[in-house]
Amino acid sequence: MTGMTDLDGRFAGRVAIVTGGALGIGGGTARKLASQGASVLVADVNDEAADANVAGITANGGTARAIHTDVGSHDDIKTMIDTAVSNWGRLDILVQNAYDGGRRVQGSAIEVAEEDWDHGMGLLTKALYLGAKYSVPEMQKTGGGSIVNLASVHGFLMAPRKLVYEAGKAAVIGMTKQMAIDFGPLGIRVNCILPGHIVTEKSQTATWDRTPGGLEFFEQQYPVRRTGVPEDIANAISFLCSDDASFITGHPLAVDGGLTIQLQEDLGVALGKYARENEFEMPY
Numbered sequence: 001m002t003g004m005t006d007l008d009g010r011f012a013g014r015v016a017i018v019t020g021g022a023l024g025i026g027g028g029t030a031r032k033l034a035s036q037g038a039s040v041l042v043a044d045v046n047d048e049a050a051d052a053n054v055a056g057i058t059a060n061g062g063t064a065r066a067i068h069t070d071v072g073s074h075d076d077i078k079t080m081i082d083t084a085v086s087n088w089g090r091l092d093i094l095v096q097n098a099y100d101g102g103r104r105v106q107g108s109a110i111e112v113a114e115e116d117w118d119h120g121m122g123l124l125t126k127a128l129y130l131g132a133k134y135s136v137p138e139m140q141k142t143g144g145g146s147i148v149n150l151a152s153v154h155g156f157l158m159a160p161r162k163l164v165y166e167a168g169k170a171a172v173i174g175m176t177k178q179m180a181i182d183f184g185p186l187g188i189r190v191n192c193i194l195p196g197h198i199v200t201e202k203s204q205t206a207t208w209d210r211t212p213g214g215l216e217f218f219e220q221q222y223p224v225r226r227t228g229v230p231e232d233i234a235n236a237i238s239f240l241c242s243d244d245a246s247f248i249t250g251h252p253l254a255v256d257g258g259l260t261i262q263l264q265e266d267l268g269v270a271l272g273k274y275a276r277e278n279e280f281e282m283p284y
Helices: 024-035 047-059 074-088 114-141 163-186 201-206 214-219 230-241 264-277
Strands: 015-019 039-044 063-068 093-096 145-150 188-195 252-255
Touching: 015 024, 015 074, 015 114, 024 039, 024 047, 024 063, 024 093, 024 201, 024 230, 039 047, 039 074, 047 063, 063 074, 074 114, 093 114, 093 230, 114 145, 114 163, 114 188, 145 163, 145 230, 163 188, 163 252, 188 230, 214 264, 230 252
Parallel strands: 015 039, 015 093, 039 063, 093 145, 145 188, 188 252
Antiparallel strands: none
16 A cells, blocks of 8 residues: 555545545545545445455544445445535535446447346446535535546447447536536536556556566557556546636546547557567557
8 A cells, every 4th residue: 555645735624525535546545535635435345355445544644534335336425525515515526436346238229138138337427426416515504625537448449349438438428518608617527637647556466566577558649658557547536626626627637648639540650560569468
């Protein structure tokens, strides 16, 4: 677990919820916001990891607590919002990050089962709608707030046989813009982040530790010649939630090391050249 920086007070007195806040992007975001003075509710289905993240935050001087939350459950989402308000008296920031990566369905429209479509859309879109439904009235009571939805570079650029994920992440971008229009007059800004490939605790263990040289090859796709880490996304979320971003709303911010600015045909040639020169068998 990356250590927190000294408390800097940017979000002193404010209350934040981070869904999927135990590990990965959510875990890093919870630590970042807490390090800047926010009281953070870490909402996750992984109770053990959520408790560990909270313990790390409090050991470093931050304020946090964990709550078991399945964002596929209407009742869990409402309880999450109510818990933050009952504990700290207000709600200022909602980071909607949670998704069941273990059930990322592959397939085209003729391959995907209807129940998998419903499950995926429930987590990718309905959960965000419900999060806004219950958080906005609480933010309005204190004069405003900030919602950050996690989309993806997959919301801009599609990949074969990923209908559910690509459609869901594209919808997040549209929902973010719509929410920004609807809630801006209430003092609530809504933005979304489009991460590139982020190396999390899970992906490091499940993929890169088992593929020698694979991550180095993957990094060649990025103009900055590295993939991301959770702190890269947490830093962007912190900025969007801060007063420094008070004139930014409805914006899909790509935090992707330049991945989406490239001509794909040129990138393919470059990757092929790299693979040949390094005698590396391309993984796809």
